[in-house]
Amino acid sequence: xxxxxxxxxxxxxxxxxxxxxxxxxxxxxxxxxxxxxxxxxxxxxxxxxxxxxxxxxxxxxxxxxxxxxxxxxxxxxxxxxxxxxxxxxxxxxxxxxxxxxxxxxxxxxxxxxxxxxxxxxxxxxxxxxxx
Numbered sequence: 001x002x003x004x005x006x007x008x009x010x011x012x013x014x015x016x017x018x019x020x021x022x023x024x025x026x027x028x029x030x031x032x033x034x035x036x037x038x039x040x041x042x043x044x045x046x047x048x049x050x051x052x053x054x055x056x057x058x059x060x061x062x063x064x065x066x067x068x069x070x071x072x073x074x075x076x077x078x079x080x081x082x083x084x085x086x087x088x089x090x091x092x093x094x095x096x097x098x099x100x101x102x103x104x105x106x107x108x109x110x111x112x113x114x115x116x117x118x119x120x121x122x123x124x125x126x127x128x129x130x131x
Contacts, residue, residue, distance in 0.1 A: 013071060013123035017115070020067050024112040027060055044102045047092050054093045061085035061108055068115050077118065081111040 007022055008015035030041040043060075046053040065081045073081075088107035092098040 011070065013119055014125065016067050016071055017119055020064055020112060020115055023060065023064055024108045027057065027108045028106045029109075040103055043088075043106075043108065044099070047102045048099055050095070051093070054089050054098070057092070057102075058085055058089040061088065061111070064108055064111050064115075068111070068118075071115065071119065071123075073115065073118050077114055081114055084110050 007019055010016075026041055027043040028041040029039040031045075032039050043057045046057050049056075062082075062085060065078060065085060068081060069078055084107040088102070088105055091101045091105070094101075
């Protein structure tokens with residue numbers, strides 16, 4: 001069973017929330033530094049590839065913003081989310097400094113927080129209770 005079998009394909013808020021949460025986890029928290037609790041994800045790893053890596057992770061971050069648009073978030077929230085992705089991409093493109101920055105500034109986690117706040121207010125049934 002692979003990831004495609006586990007993620008819902010629906011357009012309902014609960015399905016979209018699960019896809020966004022899975023993308024954020026993969027980009028920001030998929031791996032842990034051995035011997036610590038410090039987590040990092042593909043955003044930091046792919047970002048090590050000069051130029052191309054930053055555009056790939058920007059596209060993945062843009063996917064989260066696109067899904068937020070499908071949820072009906074207000075335009076000002078979408079602009080805020082887009083600015084988070086753009087800022088992360090711009091600073092992440094700076095050699096060495098950008099790679100360290102990617103470990104600390106988690107634009108996708110920030111955007112997930114905006115989405116969760118919106119969903120919890122407007123679609124409380126989309127909350128997933130983890131057990």
